[in-house]
Amino acid sequence: MIEHHFVFVHGAGHGGWCWYKLANSLRENGHKATCIDLKGAGINQTDPNTVSSLDDYNQPLNDFLSQLPLDQKVILVSHSVGGGSMTAAMCKYPSKVSLAVYVAAAMVKPGTVIPPVLMEVLKICSGMIEAEAEKIWDFTFGNGPEKLPTSMMMKPEYVRDKYYNESPMEDYTLATTLLRPAPVMAFAGIVDIPAAPEADKIPRVYIKTGNDNMFQSRRQDLMVTLWPPAQYFLLEESDHSAFFSQPEALYKILIEAASSISP
Numbered sequence: 001m002i003e004h005h006f007v008f009v010h011g012a013g014h015g016g017w018c019w020y021k022l023a024n025s026l027r028e029n030g031h032k033a034t035c036i037d038l039k040g041a042g043i044n045q046t047d048p049n050t051v052s053s054l055d056d057y058n059q060p061l062n063d064f065l066s067q068l069p070l071d072q073k074v075i076l077v078s079h080s081v082g083g084g085s086m087t088a089a090m091c092k093y094p095s096k097v098s099l100a101v102y103v104a105a106a107m108v109k110p111g112t113v114i115p116p117v118l119m120e121v122l123k124i125c126s127g128m129i130e131a132e133a134e135k136i137w138d139f140t141f142g143n144g145p146e147k148l149p150t151s152m153m154m155k156p157e158y159v160r161d162k163y164y165n166e167s168p169m170e171d172y173t174l175a176t177t178l179l180r181p182a183p184v185m186a187f188a189g190i191v192d193i194p195a196a197p198e199a200d201k202i203p204r205v206y207i208k209t210g211n212d213n214m215f216q217s218r219r220q221d222l223m224v225t226l227w228p229p230a231q232y233f234l235l236e237e238s239d240h241s242a243f244f245s246q247p248e249a250l251y252k253i254l255i256e257a258a259s260s261i262s263p
Contacts, residue, residue, distance in 0.1 A: 004075055004258045005032040009061060009089075011080025011105070012182040013153060015042020018079070018175070021247040022254070029255075034074075036061050038085060040151075040183050048181050049142035049150040054189030058085050065093040073098040075258055078105045080215070080240065081182075084190030091196035098261050100202050101254065102229070103242055104209040104220065109227040111195025136162065140181060148188075151181035162214045166237060167244035175244075204229040205257045207250070210236035231257055 006026055008019040016035030023033035039057045040048030051057050068074065076097055078086035083105030090097050091110055108114055136158045142150035154162065159179070164172040206229040208220045224232060233253045238246040 001030055002258075003030055003032065004261075005034070005072070006254065006258075007061075007064065007074045007076050008033065008035045009076060009078040009082040009086045010036070010038065010041060011078075011082040012187065013041075013179045014079070014082075014175075015044075015178065015180070017042055017178055018241070019077075019243055022077075022243055022251055025247070025251045026254075034064065036064060038082075039186075041180060042178075048183040049140055051183035051186050054084065054088055054186045054193075057183055057186030058088055061085060061089050062092060065089055065096045068096050072096070075099045075101065075254075075261075077101040077103060077254065079103045079243065081106055081187055081190065083107050084187065084193070087199070088189075088193050090199040090202055091193060094196070094198035094202060097202050099205065099257060101205040101207065101257060103207045103250070104212055104215050104238075104240055106190060107204065107206055107223045107227055107229070108190070108193075110193040110199060112226070114191055115222065115226070139184070149184045152184055153179065153181040163240050164244060165213050166211055166239035166246075167241055171241075171244040175241075203231075203260070205231040205233070205253075207233045207235060207242065207253055209238040209240055209242055210234055211238060212240045214240040231260065233257075 010016060010018050016037045019035045023035055026033040037044040037060060039059050040046040040051045044060060073096055076086050083102045086100060087110060090100055136155055137152040138155055139149035140151045141147060159176060160172055164175065206224050235242050235246045235249055242250045
């Protein structure tokens with residue numbers, strides 16, 4: 001059996017903790033799993049209100065990739081807005097990434113213009129102020145009320161429906177104790193990642209979540225159409241958080257996708 005090293009990148013408000021089921025399954029079956037806490041997330045002690053950019057937010061991921069031995073590559077796996085962090089890392093360290101997996105994640109080709117219908121959902125998911133964003137997010141204005149918000153956190157009454165509508169209650173309960181405000185300025189950079197031809201050569205996998213109340217089906221389909229991946233999978237019964245609602249099926253997909261990589 002070929003041993004693969006999976007590196008997981010979380011979405012807004014989450015941390016490396018959200019991948020615990022996948023990490024456990026992979027390790028039990030002889031693979032490596034690293035769950036990154038981006039800056040101000042998980043157990044990273046940075047105040048998210050002080051995170052100034054996407055590159056600043058991604059520092060833990062960039063540090064990890066930069067320190068890999070020259071002969072080692074990893075499989076990156078991202079969720080939700082974390083897809084932007086993963087794409088940025090692919091552009092910086094293309095020689096370190098053998099495969100990139102987007103799980104209901106922002107998959108936007110660097111250097112391209114984002115269509116309005118997709119920009120709309122990215123704005124809602126990343127907290128850029130709009131009516132729909134204000135409805136579901138609580139904002140902190142760390143630089144003053146006249147400036148852009150510095151962090152956001154989903155309002156408690158929306159968490160179950162938007163993130164975990166098909167997930168076990170115990171995972172929802174766990175998440176409500178661990179979710180943290182997310183840095184808005186980091187997500188603003190997702191739409192401005194410059195073109196990177198080497199990153200475009202990395203094979204990509206998109207995993208669509210079919211019962212997702214956060215990232216609607218047609219918008220996931222649009223991303224796949226605009227930047228077609230090498231492989232596409234559908235988790236028809238999954239909510240936005242497939243790592244909780246469909247961990248066994250997601251594990252099988254990751255192993256299948258990894259098997260496509262040339263030794």
